[in-house]
Amino acid sequence: MIELAELRATAFRHAGSIHPALPRLRVYRLDQQTEPAALVYDPVVCLVLQGAKRTFIGNQVLEYGAGACIIVAAELTAMGQISEASPAEPYLAVNLNLDPAVISSLLLDMGGMAEPTAAPGFGVSQASPALLDTWRRLVDLLDRPEEIRVMGPNLEHELMFRLLTGPQGALLRQIAGSDSRLSHIRRSMAWVRQHFAEHLSVEAMATVAGMSVSVFHRRFKAVTGLSPLQYQKHIRLHEARRRLVIEHAEAGTVGYAVGYESASQFSREYKRLFGAPPRRDADALQTIVDASP
Structure with a gap:
């Protein structure tokens, strides 16, 4: 072509x-x-x-x-x-x-x-x-x-x-559309990204979106492919990864900072998403960053 x-x-x-x-x-x-x-x-x-x-x-x-x-x-x-x-x-x-x-x-x-x-x-x-x-x-x-x-x-x-x-x-x-269905879901997604380290409920997210809980949950998953709480977890883990690489912080400290109360749970969920424990994954990423021109 x-x-x-x-x-x-x-x-x-x-x-x-x-x-x-x-x-x-x-x-x-x-x-x-x-x-x-x-x-x-x-x-x-x-x-x-x-x-x-x-x-x-x-x-x-x-x-x-x-x-x-x-x-x-x-x-x-x-x-x-x-x-x-x-x-x-x-x-x-x-x-x-x-x-x-x-x-x-x-x-x-x-x-x-x-x-x-x-x-x-x-x-x-x-x-x-x-x-x-x-x-x-x-x-x-x-x-x-x-x-x-x-x-x-x-x-x-x-x-x-x-x-x-x-x-x-x-x-x-x-x-x-500023009042489209997607804009309401994106509003709740932005709110989750601002408050990712807090204990959030689906009810609170639905309120931000201006929807009932059942409608919100259905539409959120239709748009993102994830439940609202799964989305929050992914945002937490992406932020943790950023801090590990950019700030060279300790894994345990980062886990608590992004909202995890258990270091073992943080490490387990981090490895499930990124394929390696927090420190090993961050060190591998840092090697790539250091080798970049």
């Missing part, structure tokens, strides 16, 4: 760098397959240009390769794995973090659309030729930075328009 080949050529030149005029656009390259790794998504759209990836969200497994577009509409915890990559044919993808204001503006111009029913906060579909062409012209701006200020917003609007009118349009529309 010509558009993908042209996109790859440009993306290879800019992999790993961020242009200050396009800070939400990033190109990722990995030269080898990886083991599943825990991560937290921000709302994002990703186009795979080469190789393949496997993403685990809740009990769902998404497998996608070159030409596939994945949209994540909320701050989801997941496991990600590069399933196809080699030095000869690296995994290559371009990400654009989503801006709800851009989507809202487009929906007003389009006359608005009915809100979809509760659905997962993520989806994958193959990119159409028109969508690939828009991606190509947006990424090409990295070679012509003097055009970014004028052309960047126009091409981002066009990209969002193509996505809104495509297979994942209903998912994308959920991001824009």
